[in-house]
Amino acid sequence: MSKQNRSGFPILRPLALLILLISGLLYFTQIFNEPSQVEEPKNQSRVDLREALSQIKLVLLSSGSFQNHSSSVSKVIDGDTVRLKDQTEVRYLGIDTPEKASPFYREASQKNRQLVEDKSVVILSPKHKSRDSYGRLIGVTFVSPESKPPADLVCVPFRLLSSGLAHIYIKDSNPLLSSLLPAYQQAQNYAIQQNLGIWKTFRLNSKNDFIATRFRFHKKDCRHMQGRKKIQWISSLTAFKSGRSPCRTCRPALHP
Numbered sequence: 001m002s003k004q005n006r007s008g009f010p011i012l013r014p015l016a017l018l019i020l021l022i023s024g025l026l027y028f029t030q031i032f033n034e035p036s037q038v039e040e041p042k043n044q045s046r047v048d049l050r051e052a053l054s055q056i057k058l059v060l061l062s063s064g065s066f067q068n069h070s071s072s073v074s075k076v077i078d079g080d081t082v083r084l085k086d087q088t089e090v091r092y093l094g095i096d097t098p099e100k101a102s103p104f105y106r107e108a109s110q111k112n113r114q115l116v117e118d119k120s121v122v123i124l125s126p127k128h129k130s131r132d133s134y135g136r137l138i139g140v141t142f143v144s145p146e147s148k149p150p151a152d153l154v155c156v157p158f159r160l161l162s163s164g165l166a167h168i169y170i171k172d173s174n175p176l177l178s179s180l181l182p183a184y185q186q187a188q189n190y191a192i193q194q195n196l197g198i199w200k201t202f203r204l205n206s207k208n209d210f211i212a213t214r215f216r217f218h219k220k221d222c223r224h225m226q227g228r229k230k231i232q233w234i235s236s237l238t239a240f241k242s243g244r245s246p247c248r249t250c251r252p253a254l255h256p
Contacts, residue, residue, distance in 0.1 A: 066176050067130060069123045069137070070144065073116045079108030079165060080157075081136065082116055089136040090123060094177045094184055095157045096169035096245060104198050108165040115156050120144040126174045140180060161187035164197025169245045170215040185243055192240065202253045204240070208233040210252050215244055222250035 075083040079097025082090050097108040125139030132138055143154040160166040161184055168184050170177065192199050210217045211225050212234035218225050224247060225231075234244075236253035246252050 067125045067127055067139075069125070069139070070120065071123075072120045073118065076109065076113040076117050079105070079112050079160065082112070082141070084121075089134075090141060091132055091134075091136040091138050092157045092160075093125070093138050093140050094168060094170060094180060095160060095166040097160060097166045098198060103201050104165060107197065108160065111160060111163060111165050112156070115154055115159060116141065116143055121156075124176060126176045129172060129174060132171075140176065158183060158187050162190050164191035164194070164199050167198065167240065167245055168243045170243060181243055185241065189241060192237075201255055202236065202240075202246075203255055204237045204253070206235045206237055208235050210234050210236060210239060212239060212244060216247050217244045217252060218247040219250040219252045222247055222252075224249060 071084040071086060071088070073082045074085045074087075077083060077089070078100075080092040080095055084090060097112070098105040120143070122142045122144055123137065123139040124142070125137060130138055141156040143156065157166065161168070168181075168188055170181075191197060192204065209220070210233070211220055211222070211228070212232040217234055217236070217239035234242075239246075239253075246254075
């Protein structure tokens with residue numbers, strides 16, 4: 001019987017985990033090295049994705065700085081939330097997928113289901129503030145390879161971003177998300193350039209029509225901006241590329 005930590009997850013040997021993750025990511029990088037079946041201009045975008053995967057490998061090399069857990073997914077709740085076999089709910093760190101009744105909600109949920117349902121996963125989470133206000137574990141989820149040697153390993157948030165089924169969403173700054181943010185931005189920028197998924201629903205341009213805050217951007221008449229003295233104007237395109245996400249109240253940059 002394997003030794004258990006307080007969260008009920010088997011305690012993983014750090015070296016074995018590291019070898020597993022890096023081996024899988026090396027294979028995943030090879031996927032992007034294969035000739036494209038789609039017409040260019042994708043060459044530069046694919047190079048950017050390979051660089052992003054290299055950045056994720058560097059994060060994994062320092063994975064001892066973060067908590068890691070392993071389990072299997074028993075239920076996919078939506079595009080960015082799953083339930084593990086031990087009933088722990090996991091919310092993917094640093095991304096947001098469409099809510100119910102929003103365009104691409106079903107596609108994001110289906111993609112997440114395809115990636116993780118009934119599969120073994122490894123979750124990296126911050127050592128501090130690892131739970132949200134709903135008690136969900138916050139972390140970056142990787143699908144564990146099912147064969148030995150590893151056949152593949154998927155960084156789930158990265159795959160959702162690069163498929164155009166999620167955008168970056170930062171609630172609080174933490175070292176894990178800060179380490180992954182450049183890779184997340186590369187994946188999101190790839191989806192923007194290819195006009196995939198949710199990016200068909202946003203008006204992306206270079207007009208400085210919106211107000212920027214640290215992690216969000218807002219319409220000028222948003223109630224959260226009332227009485228604000230210092231204003232930084234920003235375009236929707238710059239806002240997304242800088243890792244900001246649209247305010248959930250005023251919902252800026254959406255097509256009418």
